[in-house]
Amino acid sequence: MQLIVNGETVDADVEEDMPLLWVLRDELNVKGPKYGCGIAQCGACTVHVDGMPVRSCSITAKQVEGAEVTTIEGLGTPDALHAVQEAWIDHQVAQCGYCQSGQIMSAAALLAIYPEPSDEQIDRALSANLCRCGTYPRIREAVKSAAAKLQGA
Amino acid sequence: MKKTLGLASALGLGVIAAMGVALSHGSGDDDAAIDLVVNQPEGDVSREEGLAAWDRIFAVASHPRCANCHTDENNVPMWSGPSYGKTRPHGMNINAGMSRIGIESMPCTTCHTQSTKPNTIPHAPPHTGHVWMLAPVEFVWFGKDTQTICAQMRDPERNGGRDGAGLVEHILHDAEIKAFITWGFNPGGGREPAPGTMQDHLNDMVTWTAAGMPCPDPAG
The missing domain is CATH 3.10.20.30 (Beta-grasp domain)
Structure with missing residues (x-):
């Protein structure tokens, strides 16, 4: 296949x-x-x-x-990270890190549709990606940073 | 008089024509066919018979397996019923949005895939042959009483533009593609099914519509 x-x-x-x-x-x-x-x-x-x-x-x-x-x-690649990946590093979102690739993929999908997501939109889009470490506050901030970066702010 | 699905044509449904056809189609996966037979009532159907059929239809519509996704304009699916313990909104902060198929960046199909395979895994998001979604907002059943649901179901402006034959055809078509009604009677994964069988439900819909879709008196 x-x-x-x-x-x-x-x-x-x-x-x-x-x-x-x-x-x-x-x-x-x-x-x-x-x-x-x-x-x-x-x-x-x-x-x-x-x-x-x-x-x-x-x-x-x-x-x-x-x-x-x-x-x-x-x-993204190590040499050309996606804005969400960059933001994840900037905010040091990951704790154990296991869920984070899934979190980043969901965040990228969110920003592709909502360039300036509200807190509510972020929470709705990412609450179904479970993080046992409880990194959600940093996830929310990283999504906002990525949104700004994607918009050239 | 007992007739097979060929009666669908006689009822003006015109969609499923083959006599006794086994409804086995879906989204491409293979599994057991669903055999349904339209049992045309002989002669007139009384109001009492229609109301008795409605009571059973209401038992299905109000069952958590069905009502959990027939929710209001807040677009939040519910988790209720013996499989869930305490009644509560769908976990994970889920909102199906105005589209009723999930918020645009995370549709229901992110987790509820589209497949006609049997649902076998406890706690896994169930799937059907139809794209997972909430029912249209006009079809609110969750927490509604029998009179309210009955009035909605017989109102073409709030039931998808269906007359009696259309409601019967809706069940047949659902079985053909293995969508939500079909799933409700065989939800798998340890979930309690809606009461009765798909055939019982079809029989009741035929009877109720033949009786002129009577609704219970609000006074009881």
Whole structure:
């Protein structure tokens, strides 16, 4: 099966019903998306499918065939970070860090639609990405910084 | 008189024509077909029979499995019923937005994928063959009494423009694509299903609509 991951078309010899997260991590060695709960409850595995955030543990390879899959590796690079990634570093959002790639992907999806999100919009968009360390206040501030950066402030 | 889904044409539904067809379509995944039969009532259906059928329809509509996503203009799905303990809004600060399919940056499908596969995993966001969403805001059922839901369901301006035949067809179409009504009777994952079966519900809708969609007297 052919998948489009981070802009590259890749061949994956997998069963059609293999969860996308398994394809990414175990077959394509894309380790940014994390395995948290495995049942779309925590958000650690969040990727973008055609720009929208999706829990990759609960969508099958077949369901994303032909779609643009973007993981945190495709959001930015170490030399050219996405504004959200930069903001995450600036605010030192991560504590243990396990949920953070999912948080960043959800934040990037939010800012793609709401360039100046309110606190309420941030909370609604990111409350379903669970952080056991409780980094939400820093997440909210980092999202605001990223929003300003994306707007050239 | 008992007829198969071919009766859909006789009822002017015109969508599902094959006699006795097994409704097995969906979003491409394979699993067991759902066989439904439209049982056309013989002769007139009395108001009493219609009201009895309505009582059972209300039991389904007001069941948490259905009502939890038939919520008001606040666009917040609910978690209630024996699977959830205390009644409360959907966790994780979820709001389905004006679109009712989730806020634009995080649609319901972020977690509730679209699939006709059986729901087998406890606590996992359930899925159907339809894109996950709240029912239209006009269809508020959560916390509403039988008279209120009955008045809404028979009002074409608040039921998606459906007459009696349209309501029956709605159930048949739902079974065809394995959408929310179908899921309500087989929610999986340890969730309590809506009372009765999909066939019972279809029978009741046929009976209720044939009786002229009577609603209970507010005085009881």
